[in-house]
Amino acid sequence: MINIAILGFGTVGSGVYAVLQKNAGLIARRAGQEIRVKRVLVLEVTENPELFTSSIDDILNDPEITMAAEAIGGVKAAYPYVKALLASGRSVVTSNKELVATHGAELLALAKEKGVAFLFEASVGGGMPLITPMCQSLLANQVEEVYGIVNGTTNYMLTRMSRENMDFAAALREAQQLGYAETKDPSDDVDGPDACRKIAILASLAFGKQVHTQNIPTRGIRGLEPFDLRAAARLGCAVKLIAWARQTETGPAVGVEPMLVPLENQLAGVEDVFNGVLVRGDMVGNVFFYGRGAGKLPTASAIAADLVLAAQQGAAVHNSIFWEPSPALPAPLTSGEPATYYVRVKGLAASMLPGLYGPGELVADDGGQAAYLAENITPKKLYEAARQVKALGGSVQMELRRLEQ
Amino acid sequence: MINIAILGFGTVGSGVYAVLQKNAGLIARRAGQEIRVKRVLVLEVTENPELFTSSIDDILNDPEITMAAEAIGGVKAAYPYVKALLASGRSVVTSNKELVATHGAELLALAKEKGVAFLFEASVGGGMPLITPMCQSLLANQVEEVYGIVNGTTNYMLTRMSRENMDFAAALREAQQLGYAETKDPSDDVDGPDACRKIAILASLAFGKQVHTQNIPTRGIRGLEPFDLRAAARLGCAVKLIAWARQTETGPAVGVEPMLVPLENQLAGVEDVFNGVLVRGDMVGNVFFYGRGAGKLPTASAIAADLVLAAQQGAAVHNSIFWEPSPALPAPLTSGEPATYYVRVKGLAASMLPGLYGPGELVADDGGQAAYLAENITPKKLYEAARQVKALGGSVQMELRRLEQ
Structure with missing residues (x-):
């Protein structure tokens, strides 16, 4: 039996708890052992003090707890907690893209040093398998390119703008009403920072070196008009917010930008809140992953898989899922190609x-x-x-x- | 260092050799150790007798060889050789769908008993990651349904018939000229047996019990006319040969048949020789895998990944990649649903x-x-x-x- 802690009990944290309960039997069979949630870290304990705690020390000082799923979000509390957990010899899995994009190299190195795993399948593409297949199933490949749709909110908006001839403001209002976009400040989605963090993670994995978000030219979908979507359709294209990274002749190039996507491309068919990512390996050619990029249970399903992967492979997982630290560059990772x-x-x-x-x-x-x-x-x-x-x-x-x- | 043997040196076997040579450095890094091809089994040795041998005993009696990649094809020689290798405590990986669909349950049980791995990612979808992500990345899910395009030859033919208004015979001739379909007897592809074996494997994995090919109602694309493809287009559909398996209220149902696929479905966009498979998990919803379903290097890339997986997880891999034996049923696995x-x-x-x-x-x-x-x-x-x-x-x-x- 593996005793784990969940840090945070919002959408993701409670989803992890729910998935581990609901499919406990099959998870135990496939993991080769039971996974039990021993403690859940919350800001304030209002029920079940055996399970819930507001003190990270209750987790750090419990020798039975050997792994944790971080679901706090942001970096303020998540970063020191994850660091402390890894330093104490516990594997940590997370869906926190900001944490991974910002502190990934450091946390990976720490995990390796301590002989444990730091995994983050759920940080890109929600429940859709992507990081593990890209790093492990395609391990015999040099990844030459990885690109796709990694932000469900903007993809929903673009789908609505294109299907209903809706303008940006109306599509944003709808996305906010549905809870896909933040009401207070939707810029993390619509201006690209969310997609930027995700492609920073994929690019770091593909190139083996930390790619810093500040080196990624990032543009969101603000300013797009129905006029553009209609013109694109006449050109046999959809407009999608594409996060991309590829090896060019002059080195790695990475970006986030709205692009014309020819309808023949698998990405053109990715609609609503779905995500889709193409990976080009030198042996396998193009492979494509598609699924629900967010959501409580899908994300939790990926976190559960990472817990098992951490238990199975331990620090050896970082032979394939890893990148080295690297300083931020003075210039953006643009490509001068025509x-x-x-x-x-x-x-x-x-x-x-x-x-x-x-x-x-x-x-x-x-x-x-x-x-x-x-x-x-x-x-x-x-x-x-x-x-x-x-x-x-x-x-x-x-x-x-x-x-x- | 892991010393392996390759059985067979046709397209797949020589591809495995080529991939392990070409990307030796990165494979060694990601595997945590070097993978070296020590022997290659061929029918007749014409060069390099240090490497090539025509005797399986040279492999079975070599204690340095701890794993094998089977690339002979068919079951006649492959079955006894794979059995002997597993029985001797060696992990075996293969792309041989006939072997896996026919003897999978027995070989999986034997591998488990001997504490080794029997893996076959490349048997469905060529280089496209599917079996490992479905069984490991989605391990927190009950797989409710798996369906898709798993035969590249017929998909190429259907693409040509639909785009060029070509009839079945002309599309078949073209597929034969390009080497996609057998010239002597193309029925394995066009009448569905190839797709039937592949869905038997996926269904066995999804349901945890051997699904026998003879219980799978199978129909190929013979008899389809351009008339049908034009009519389908008017209905907003493509015609695709779909292999499917799902849990119904009355139990598992499995089939291979040409179907109308609405253009909104990701599968409608799978063209030419590509493969695409949708997996529906109870937690994650639909995820979709897409890639080149065949070909020397893509297939070899999947075999290389399986070698590393076998080395990393050993018999523990069969906690998630496994099915129990089960007798063939008296009736086909049809569904009576409207x-x-x-x-x-x-x-x-x-x-x-x-x-x-x-x-x-x-x-x-x-x-x-x-x-x-x-x-x-x-x-x-x-x-x-x-x-x-x-x-x-x-x-x-x-x-x-x-x-x-």
Whole structure:
């Protein structure tokens, strides 16, 4: 029997408790031993003091507890608690992407040093298996690229904007009403920081070195208009917020940005709050993972699997799930490679766009604004063109790179 | 260091050798130790007798060899060799779906008894991670349903038939020219036995008991006409060969059949030789795996991962990847549940179809034959209607169940 502690009893923490209760029999069989929740850390104990405690020391001083699931969120309390647990020789699993993206290298090294596991399958893609298959099932592969839809809230909004011709504000209101987006400040989702943390984790795993969020150029979906989604549809594309990381000739490049996704790509079919991630390995080619990117029970299901993986493999799990520390870089991890870009320009005659952006295709022109698909243009040339648009009295409203398959 | 033997040196066997050479460094790092191919079993040794041997005894009597990758195919030689290797206390991994579907329960029990692993990730979906994520990453889930496209050859043919309005014979010729289908006898692919073996494996894993191929109603894509694919498109569906297994109220049901797949379903976007499988867990909901279902290096990449899994977990892997033996059943594992069916009927006025099939929609009628979408009809009623069609001088040319999401 493994005695564990759950830190936090909000949506995720109570979900872990529920899953471990509900499917206790099959989890015990597949884990080879029973997993029992001995203590749950909460801010204030209002019931069952045998189970609940508000003191981390009750967990740290209990030699029966050998593992913990961190479900507090944020880094303020989670970081010192997780550190203390690992330092005390206990494995820790978490869905806390901020913690992993920020302190991952340090916590992984600490786990390895102490002979325990620090795992975080649920931090990206919720219940959808991704990190373990990418690192273990594809271990014979060099991961050349990993990209996809990792934020369910913005994907829900884009789905609504595209299907119902809804504008950004209306889609955001709906997402807030449904509890997908924060009411007070939805910027973590809509402006990309959430997706940025997730791709930082995937990129760090793929490249084997800490990728810092501050080095990842990040743009969310604010500013997108139904005009853009209609124009994209005419080009045989969906608009999706894509988090991506790949090896380029000049080194790793990572980003978060809304992109044109050709309908043939599996990612174009990822709708509503679902997540989908493509991993390209040098031996296997493209593989694709898809599932519910969030939610109480799906996330808890991934945490339960990590508990078992930690019990089975211990610190050996970090032969495959690991990255080295690395300082933040002075410059963002951009790529200078040419690509096809959609640009929407206001206050300038559409006829001027080919001259500014080079060869391409006029996609839409409603008099007030025009959309142009510029082919094979470098980011540098794109920047140059935007400067000229401004000098001519116009303004670039939107730029969307087209995903190449 | 782990010394392994490879049995067979055809496409798969030489692929395993190539992957273990090419990515030796990263595999060693992630496995925690080097994996070295010490012997390769071939029918006739023509070079390098230090490596190649035609005698299984050279492998069985070599105490340094602790694992083997079986890549002979079929069961005639593979079955006794794998049995002997497991009996001698060596882990075995394989991509041999016939071996696993036929002798899986026995070989799994033998591996467990001997304290070693018998693994077969590559037997379904080639290099795409599926079996390990389904059994380990989703271990906190009761798998309620698993279904998908597991035969690349027929999926390639259906893609061509649908995109190019090609008939079955022409699509088959093309698949044969490209080496996707056997030239001599393509029936293993086109009539469903290959998909049947693969779903037998997935169903056995999901239900924990041996599901026998002879209990799986299996129908391939022979008889499908461009007429059907066009009619399906009008209904917002693709036609795909679906292998499926699910828990119904009356017990497990399993099948292989061409189906109407609504375009919203992830499976509709699986084209060419790719595979895609949906797994529904009671906690996580739907997750979807997609990748190249066959091919030398993708398959070898999955075999390499299994070698490492066997080394890491040993017999403990069979807490999660396992099924019990179970006798073949006297009756097929059908489901009597009602569904929506597409039927194509020849030699009967289209106007008679609603009377025979009940409520539904006339989809197409070219005078010679008509297609009807019968709603909410039981297999029993469908069979009854087909009998009546025949009695009235007509004939049912095709029946396609519609996949419900």
